[in-house]
Amino acid sequence: MQGEQIPVFPFDYNLKSYDEARQHFSWADVEKEFSWYQTGKVNIAYEAVDRNVLEKGLGEKVCLHYSDNLRQETVTYRQMMERSNQFANVLRKYGIGKGERVFIFMPRSPELYYSFLGIVKNGGIAGPLFEAFMEGAVRDRLADAEAVAIITTPALRKRIPKEELPHLKHIFMVGNPEGGLGEGEIDWYAEMYQASSELEIEWVDREDPMLLLYTSGSTGKPKGVLHVHNGMIQHYQTGKWILDLHPDDIYWCTADPGWVTGISYGVWAPYLLGVTSVIRGGRFRPEDWYKTIQDLKVNVWYSAPTAFRMLMSAGDEIIKQFDLSSLRHVLSVGEPLNPEVVRWGMKVFNRRIHDNWWMTETGGQIISNYPCMPIKPGSMGKPFPGIEAAIIDDKGNILPPLQMGNLAVRKGWPSMMRQIWKNPPKYNEYFRIEGWYVSGDSAYMDEDGYFWFQGRIDDVINTSGERVGPFEVESKLVEHSAIAEAGVIGKPDPIRGEIIKAFIALREGYTWSDELQSEIIDFVKKGLAAHAAPREIEVRDKLPKTRSGKIMRRVLKAWELGLPTGDLSTMED
Numbered sequence: 001m002q003g004e005q006i007p008v009f010p011f012d013y014n015l016k017s018y019d020e021a022r023q024h025f026s027w028a029d030v031e032k033e034f035s036w037y038q039t040g041k042v043n044i045a046y047e048a049v050d051r052n053v054l055e056k057g058l059g060e061k062v063c064l065h066y067s068d069n070l071r072q073e074t075v076t077y078r079q080m081m082e083r084s085n086q087f088a089n090v091l092r093k094y095g096i097g098k099g100e101r102v103f104i105f106m107p108r109s110p111e112l113y114y115s116f117l118g119i120v121k122n123g124g125i126a127g128p129l130f131e132a133f134m135e136g137a138v139r140d141r142l143a144d145a146e147a148v149a150i151i152t153t154p155a156l157r158k159r160i161p162k163e164e165l166p167h168l169k170h171i172f173m174v175g176n177p178e179g180g181l182g183e184g185e186i187d188w189y190a191e192m193y194q195a196s197s198e199l200e201i202e203w204v205d206r207e208d209p210m211l212l213l214y215t216s217g218s219t220g221k222p223k224g225v226l227h228v229h230n231g232m233i234q235h236y237q238t239g240k241w242i243l244d245l246h247p248d249d250i251y252w253c254t255a256d257p258g259w260v261t262g263i264s265y266g267v268w269a270p271y272l273l274g275v276t277s278v279i280r281g282g283r284f285r286p287e288d289w290y291k292t293i294q295d296l297k298v299n300v301w302y303s304a305p306t307a308f309r310m311l312m313s314a315g316d317e318i319i320k321q322f323d324l325s326s327l328r329h330v331l332s333v334g335e336p337l338n339p340e341v342v343r344w345g346m347k348v349f350n351r352r353i354h355d356n357w358w359m360t361e362t363g364g365q366i367i368s369n370y371p372c373m374p375i376k377p378g379s380m381g382k383p384f385p386g387i388e389a390a391i392i393d394d395k396g397n398i399l400p401p402l403q404m405g406n407l408a409v410r411k412g413w414p415s416m417m418r419q420i421w422k423n424p425p426k427y428n429e430y431f432r433i434e435g436w437y438v439s440g441d442s443a444y445m446d447e448d449g450y451f452w453f454q455g456r457i458d459d460v461i462n463t464s465g466e467r468v469g470p471f472e473v474e475s476k477l478v479e480h481s482a483i484a485e486a487g488v489i490g491k492p493d494p495i496r497g498e499i500i501k502a503f504i505a506l507r508e509g510y511t512w513s514d515e516l517q518s519e520i521i522d523f524v525k526k527g528l529a530a531h532a533a534p535r536e537i538e539v540r541d542k543l544p545k546t547r548s549g550k551i552m553r554r555v556l557k558a559w560e561l562g563l564p565t566g567d568l569s570t571m572e573d
């Protein structure tokens with residue numbers, strides 16, 4: 001094998017040999033692990049929660065350790081089953097049924113998880129949102145999905161523009177708003193208190209949808225990625241082999257449920273394997289994070305490069321105050337994991353950080369570094385057994401090792417998205433090359449079969465692990481009265497991966513000032529989300545555009561990086 005390598009640690013892993021698994025693996029064998037294989041009755045939430053209680057004797061086992069700075073709570077699998085049953089019953093009481101979209105817009109808390117699982121048990125489609133979303137982002141998503149209900153908190157209710165959402169009938173309020181409940185608002189706690197904890201769960205088809213997650217592309221509004229119950233097959237097996245979950249593990253996935261990682265690997269994978277999960281609410285503080293690992297004896301820890309880089313920049317002295325010896329397995333996803341961070345992980349935790357690659361659209365992990373395999377720092381690893389990934393050119397030819405091209409996945413893995421909500425053309429774009437899903441990322445494979453990420457092919461920005469579409473930010477910017485036109489790019493940043501940089505041209509009569517700059521940043525924060533606001537703004541007389549009027553972000557990027565601008569033949573004079 002070539003290049004820098006970190007050898008395997010001698011633990012007893014679920015996956016013993018990657019090569020052997022690749023040869024003998026079949027998804028059909030994994031299906032036999034589920035109850036529905038015997039009973040024919042399908043619901044991912046049954047397999048993830050109820051089955052642990054009713055069939056596996058894990059009712060008194062802790063499902064969730066929740067904590068933030070004000071609250072600490074333990075939820076057993078039985079409690080998780082009963083409370084999610086209750087919420088499913090509440091939904092039924094209000095006539096909300098199978099296939100209807102119910103959104104969740106609230107900070108991390110046990111109530112969020114009861115609600116999420118209740119929606120799925122009722123056969124509904126859950127739409128988790130980041131609590132950071134502002135009114136415009138909330139409206140776009142609820143409107144597109146024609147959501148009938150939302151679960152939220154008093155602090156966030158003002159960001160839900162009811163008048164503009166004719167389909168939205170019910171707002172379940174977790175907590176007591178000042179001045180009481182408004183029209184269409186329902187007291188979540190009061191309803192839960194009255195609801196039965198017994199439920200006739202809604203049995204569904206494996207191909208029935210359960211999750212709608214909005215994600216950004218380079219053009220247009222965010223698109224609704226739709227996932228089905230069948231994804232459980234992949235969540236289960238990747239949880240076993242990539243997360244390497246063992247029955248007695250304490251597992252902490254730091255991702256928010258507004259992000260696919262916080263659902264596929266913050267709920268489904270650990271619950272399907274019946275392990276104990278840790279959920280931490282509140283803001284990020286290095287001390288709190290290390291203390292969480294120490295106090296709860298976390299063994300398996302799944303986080304993201306941006307978080308590791310923040311921990312790294314907080315300094316190694318802090319780490320010495322905590323006992324982190326419980327950690328066995330550490331993983332990362334969301335952005336390129338810098339080799340420097342992998343080396344830091346070896347130094348401070350004496351553990352390898354295992355990078356893996358996947359997307360909202362893939363629903364589950366696709367490429368990974370496995371614990372039983374040497375790590376090459378900077379590489380995403382190898383495709384999951386049973387999944388074929390390749391580097392292909394625009395015609396669909398598989399490229400030889402070391403050649404850069406489209407990172408693509410052979411169509412048809414279990415957790416693949418099944419639709420872009422109400423937008424078949426967008427869905428078909430991903431499958432434009434016969435037999436393949438084209439990810440939009442570019443990469444190459446080395447001679448040992450390891451994949452190396454190179455960049456996005458479109459202009460999507462990845463800031464602290466969040467995908468931000470430049471078009472959405474540009475559209476918001478030009479809504480501001482001072483801005484004539486705007487072009488937005490990702491600028492490389494040592495902590496956040498990329499930051500959002502906006503180039504703008506001002507309208508006649510406006511002059512640039514620090515006040516105007518803060519006003520504009522605030523405008524985007526309030527209109528979209530804090531993470532979508534530019535951290536840098538540069539004013540230009542004019543922006544580079546194509547003859548058809550498209551802002552040429554590639555030219556802006558070249559300006560920013562001091563690189564040659566390349567072919568400018570399509571640029572207006």
Ligand code: 6R9
Nearest residue numbers: 333334335336356357358359360441453467
């Ligand atoms: C799970 C998730 C997907 C995009 C993806 C790629 C980037 C994710 C990565 C990575 C380099 C990794 N990405 N993992 N880039 N190395 N290990 O992140 O989903 O939010 O949809 O983002 O993130 O560009 O295409 P999502």
